[in-house]
Amino acid sequence: MNAVSLLCDIIGQAGKVAAQAYRDDARYGALLDAGLLQGDGLVQSVLCESCDVPHDAEIVFEGGSYGYFCPDLGLVSVERADLVAVRPDLAALVEHLHAAFECQPGGISQLGPQTWRVGLVDTPGGRAVVYFHTCLQTDDDLVSLGNALRAEIRRDYVLVVSAAGQLPYRDASICNLAEMVQVDLGAARLRKIVSVAEAVGAPPRPTGGRPSVYRERLHSLLADRVAQGVAEDGRNAEADAVLAAYVARFPHDPAPSRVTVQRSVSKFRTGS
CATH class of the missing domain: 3.40.1350 (Trna Endonuclease; Chain: A, domain 1)
Structure with a gap:
């Protein structure tokens, strides 16, 4: 799986995150190796899942150790290593x-x-x-x-x-x-x-070759889906379905990118 999808998830959280949650994910190591994550001290809160009602709990430092207060369990100790934070660089x-x-x-x-x-x-x-x-x-x-x-x-x-x-x-x-x-x-x-x-969507450089095989095949798949009444209303959803159908129909050929399929959906629907 593309490690960038994990990076997107971390960026979407708009701040630092606990490294402990990702240490077993191979994608996390790839992001560290590429320098796309950087250390950022400790997280300020954790999710307490030890009691009947999970809740967000602020980290405290008492008696020489880290922990948080839970209404049901009292002071719950947490290892400092589990609080180390990272953020996207x-x-x-x-x-x-x-x-x-x-x-x-x-x-x-x-x-x-x-x-x-x-x-x-x-x-x-x-x-x-x-x-x-x-x-x-x-x-x-x-x-x-x-x-x-x-x-x-x-x-x-x-x-x-x-x-x-x-x-x-x-x-x-x-x-x-x-x-x-x-x-x-x-x-x-x-x-x-x-x-x-x-x-x-910049025009391709002229090569003098035959028309794009992607264009022909995608147009045929799109027309088939309309005729069968299974076309999705949303462009992105339809593009995902058409890409899956392309891979299934032409398993031994290179598949077009999702962007190419999205553009084909738009052109097919506008008749361009």
């Missing part, structure tokens, strides 16, 4: 993304509390600017993104990569972090799964 993440997307030298900048400019990428259709914004789940997240990008120079394409949520933002392509990159375990770095050009 977002500056390191942006450096990784800059390299993975093969951005032009320089250009990295933090634009707001949740937003970083990752860099510029040349695509066949023009320049794309890539941003990382921690979460796009609420209206407040969109306001934060808008404030950060207000003074930015417009480019031919805009890609916003987010760890959680994909709320639409004007004139930008929105992609989930785990769909764009994965951890290269051998090199302890991120590598792209989907190119920036593909994510923003």
Whole structure:
């Protein structure tokens, strides 16, 4: 499983988390090796699950040891090692993304509390600017993104990569972090799964070859699902179903990326 999905989960918690909860997860070690997590002291509270009603409990230090108070059990001792906290190293993440997307030298900048400019990428259709914004789940997240990008120079394409949520933002392509990159375990770095050009829908470079086999096959699958009355209403849900159907029908061929399938769903539904 892609370790970046665990990183997205941790980023979505918007703060430091207890390392103890992830120590047995192989993905956690991969994130540490890549420098995408950093130590951050101790957690301030834990979830007490020892009594009849689980509850959040503040950590205290008494008598030379750590613990928390439970209404049913009194003072419950906790090992210091179980309280060690980590948080995402977002500056390191942006450096990784800059390299993975093969951005032009320089250009990295933090634009707001949740937003970083990752860099510029040349695509066949023009320049794309890539941003990382921690979460796009609420209206407040969109306001934060808008404030950060207000003074930015417009480019031919805009890609916003987010760890959680994909709320639409004007004139930008929105992609989930785990769909764009994965951890290269051998090199302890991120590598792209989907190119920036593909994510923003830039036209492919002319090759003189035959039309995309993906386009033909996906169109056929989409048409079949409509005819059978099983097409999902939501674009993302339909894309997931079509991708699964593609893999089942063509098990020995490379599968298209989820972004490619999403774009095919949109084009099929608009007749473009």
